[in-house]
Amino acid sequence: MMNLRGILFGLLALGGLLGLAGCMANTQPSTTTQQQKPTSVLFSPAPPITLAVQASVTLVATAIYRVNPASLQLNTAVTWSVTCGSKGACGSFSASDEGGAIVYTAPTAIPSGNTVTITATSVADPSVFASITITIIGPQPIVVSFPAHMPATLQAGSTSQFSASIENDVTANPQVGWSVTCQGSDCGSFSPSATADGQVTTYTAPATVPSGGTVTITATSKTDPSKSASAMIAITAPGPALANGTYVFSFTGPDSFSGMPSFTAGAFTASNGKITGGEQDTVDYEPTSPIYSGQTDYRYEAYSNHYAITGGSYGSTADGNLAVTLQLNQYGTETLSGTLAAGGQGLVANLNGAPGSNGTLTLQTSTAAPSGGYALTLSGGDQFNQYQVTMGGVLNFDGAGSISGKGSELDVLDNAAGANGLQPVGASTVSAPDSYGRVVIQVNPGVNAEFQPVQFAAYIASPQEMQLVETGVQQGLYSTSFEGVLGGTALGQGSATGQFSTASLANTSYVFGGNGVDTHGPLQAAGVLTFHSDGTLSGSLSWNDRSGSQTSLPSTITGDYTVDAAGRVVLTHLSAVQSFLYSMNWYLSGDGNALLFSSDPNDYFSGQALEQQSGTLGVSDFQGNYGLNATLYGSGSGQVSAGPLDLSGPLMVTASGGSAQLSGYADFGAGRADYALSGSVSSFANGILSGSLTGLDLSSPSAAGSVVIYQISPSQGLLIETDGAHQTLGILQQTQ
Numbered sequence: 001m002m003n004l005r006g007i008l009f010g011l012l013a014l015g016g017l018l019g020l021a022g023c024m025a026n027t028q029p030s031t032t033t034q035q036q037k038p039t040s041v042l043f044s045p046a047p048p049i050t051l052a053v054q055a056s057v058t059l060v061a062t063a064i065y066r067v068n069p070a071s072l073q074l075n076t077a078v079t080w081s082v083t084c085g086s087k088g089a090c091g092s093f094s095a096s097d098e099g100g101a102i103v104y105t106a107p108t109a110i111p112s113g114n115t116v117t118i119t120a121t122s123v124a125d126p127s128v129f130a131s132i133t134i135t136i137i138g139p140q141p142i143v144v145s146f147p148a149h150m151p152a153t154l155q156a157g158s159t160s161q162f163s164a165s166i167e168n169d170v171t172a173n174p175q176v177g178w179s180v181t182c183q184g185s186d187c188g189s190f191s192p193s194a195t196a197d198g199q200v201t202t203y204t205a206p207a208t209v210p211s212g213g214t215v216t217i218t219a220t221s222k223t224d225p226s227k228s229a230s231a232m233i234a235i236t237a238p239g240p241a242l243a244n245g246t247y248v249f250s251f252t253g254p255d256s257f258s259g260m261p262s263f264t265a266g267a268f269t270a271s272n273g274k275i276t277g278g279e280q281d282t283v284d285y286e287p288t289s290p291i292y293s294g295q296t297d298y299r300y301e302a303y304s305n306h307y308a309i310t311g312g313s314y315g316s317t318a319d320g321n322l323a324v325t326l327q328l329n330q331y332g333t334e335t336l337s338g339t340l341a342a343g344g345q346g347l348v349a350n351l352n353g354a355p356g357s358n359g360t361l362t363l364q365t366s367t368a369a370p371s372g373g374y375a376l377t378l379s380g381g382d383q384f385n386q387y388q389v390t391m392g393g394v395l396n397f398d399g400a401g402s403i404s405g406k407g408s409e410l411d412v413l414d415n416a417a418g419a420n421g422l423q424p425v426g427a428s429t430v431s432a433p434d435s436y437g438r439v440v441i442q443v444n445p446g447v448n449a450e451f452q453p454v455q456f457a458a459y460i461a462s463p464q465e466m467q468l469v470e471t472g473v474q475q476g477l478y479s480t481s482f483e484g485v486l487g488g489t490a491l492g493q494g495s496a497t498g499q500f501s502t503a504s505l506a507n508t509s510y511v512f513g514g515n516g517v518d519t520h521g522p523l524q525a526a527g528v529l530t531f532h533s534d535g536t537l538s539g540s541l542s543w544n545d546r547s548g549s550q551t552s553l554p555s556t557i558t559g560d561y562t563v564d565a566a567g568r569v570v571l572t573h574l575s576a577v578q579s580f581l582y583s584m585n586w587y588l589s590g591d592g593n594a595l596l597f598s599s600d601p602n603d604y605f606s607g608q609a610l611e612q613q614s615g616t617l618g619v620s621d622f623q624g625n626y627g628l629n630a631t632l633y634g635s636g637s638g639q640v641s642a643g644p645l646d647l648s649g650p651l652m653v654t655a656s657g658g659s660a661q662l663s664g665y666a667d668f669g670a671g672r673a674d675y676a677l678s679g680s681v682s683s684f685a686n687g688i689l690s691g692s693l694t695g696l697d698l699s700s701p702s703a704a705g706s707v708v709i710y711q712i713s714p715s716q717g718l719l720i721e722t723d724g725a726h727q728t729l730g731i732l733q734q735t736q
Helices: 002-025
Strands: 040-043 050-052 056-064 078-084 092-095 101-105 115-122 129-137 143-145 153-155 159-163 165-167 175-182 189-191 194-196 200-204 214-221 228-236 245-254 261-271 274-287 300-309 311-316 322-327 333-340 346-351 358-363 372-381 388-397 409-414 419-424 428-430 438-443 454-462 465-470 485-492 508-518 521-531 536-544 555-563 568-576 584-588 593-598 604-611 624-633 645-656 659-666 675-685 688-694 704-713 716-721 727-734
Touching (some): 040 129, 056 078, 056 115, 078 092, 175 189, 245 454, 245 485, 261 300, 261 454, 261 485, 274 322, 274 465, 274 485, 333 358, 372 593, 388 485, 388 593, 454 485, 485 593, 508 716, 508 727, 521 604, 521 727, 536 716, 624 659, 688 716
Parallel strands (some): 050 129, 153 228
Antiparallel strands (some): 040 056, 078 115, 092 101, 189 200, 245 261, 245 358, 261 274, 274 300, 274 311, 311 322, 372 388, 372 485, 409 419, 428 438, 454 465, 465 485, 508 604, 521 536, 555 568, 568 584, 593 604, 645 659, 659 675, 675 688, 704 716, 716 727
């Protein structure tokens, strides 16, 4: 009985459903689709207000519904029509390769009333439409232009791709023809020799530098040969290649993903154009949780990695710079680019074309374990990039694999740890060098010190230099170590270890420069200081931040200084004509070099100082070929507002008649073409040049900026921009 009732209930239920379905089938249709009608027609984007005769424009219009048309498959199509005061001569429509679009071509003559009215009517409901009125004007002159900045220079025999924009050419197939002229017989070639609007042609530069050193590239309209665009490009000889050997490199800059600080140091071996091996350490900020679709709020934490360099290659780029590609085992490749200076010293300005990277490349001459005192500075951030951190001091490697702490001291500026000043260093350790000169240094705090233990990978370039990057940093683990993101440099003191005093600086002058931040944003400072035997100092200063209070010419600066036996120099009571309120600590190497950083909590900057050649230095001493390596910040708006750009490139200097003419180019990396640099400087004071330089403003390359150059010697100098438009600080190094 139970089974029968169950079967009967099932049949009744099925019958009910069948009856309901039958009732619905007999009802008059009233679906949502049939009830929906378009409410309007919308042009997007807005059509032009004017159009020249015979010119064409792509138009897009869509019927608009109160609901999402895609969800109900509603008809958004429109039909097109045109009317004007000259019946039958209002223009025409043709198909477009863009979905939902139509191409309208204006009439061959201006119609009566000077206008046409174009109407888009809904296919679903012809009572719904939209109209626009366009004024038809007479023929406009053809304009040919280069849509992208043309390079300032190309290397002989290299290739580069160009394109031209063509406006107001109403013919069926607008084209430009490409040509090149120079003072020689071989000026280069194009393939193809004619291109349509925006189409790319490949230019091959002449195999050798032509007489005069330049070529002129011209794109000429095929329709109207009187319309063209031209650009002059310098053709340069192939740049110098790396000599075989092992090189220590380092660079710092914003991480390409997070935009936060990152530091890398390493070494590779170069042999006949190939990279045969090496290693590197990198520390940066990485997301602490998996990246998933739609995630926008990341939390970042410090993390370090050690990579084996398993191969790669190196050579000259099309603009004559040096490019080194490194294979990081299974982790992909990275490419360093920059200018090669004298003595195998490289000025590294870009990593993988990303803006902001800046560093050095040095031929390794020794991998001997560090011994004696090393002056050092480091900068970066804490574990979660909440506070900026700077460190500077002296480490005395006074034992085999150990640092006793005697003769060692460390200044730490870390608001998170409450450290602001000189800290004692406790017993610390250093590993034995590996085959590429890498050691690991563990720095431990001394009694009552206010900093945490910190570990660095150091790459030895020579007894006088090591490049440092923090290592041993892991995410998600509680640690009593510092666990931040730091990078920097150490300079060997050699026989001067522990022997410093006021006499070490008295009656000498040092040129210094540094990058950092203050309450206004990015900060750059440069100048020259003369140290007197009575513990006072005087000199000239240029600085630039976003306060707008900097001066275009150097200001006089005075102050006091003290020197301890370890080589720590404290500069106090610094005062200038303008409100330069910063104080500094310097750490001497004993061979005419010093590292420096700010020593107050209102700002963070670090840099280097180099002893100025004694005697007279002027504009006549500044001539020849130099490499420029600089960091550039924008004014807070435009294309460089998001962070720094770093540039490198050659600068040729010709001195005559009391001034020096500068010409060259800047490679900003990140896929940008080179920008021409030109300007002039003259003597402002002994060892100080002032003048202007164009090419540093990417949004207006012809705009001139004020610059000051502090001469270290005829082969070196520091350049700082001193106007309010941008901030640029860089080193000039005589090239090979």
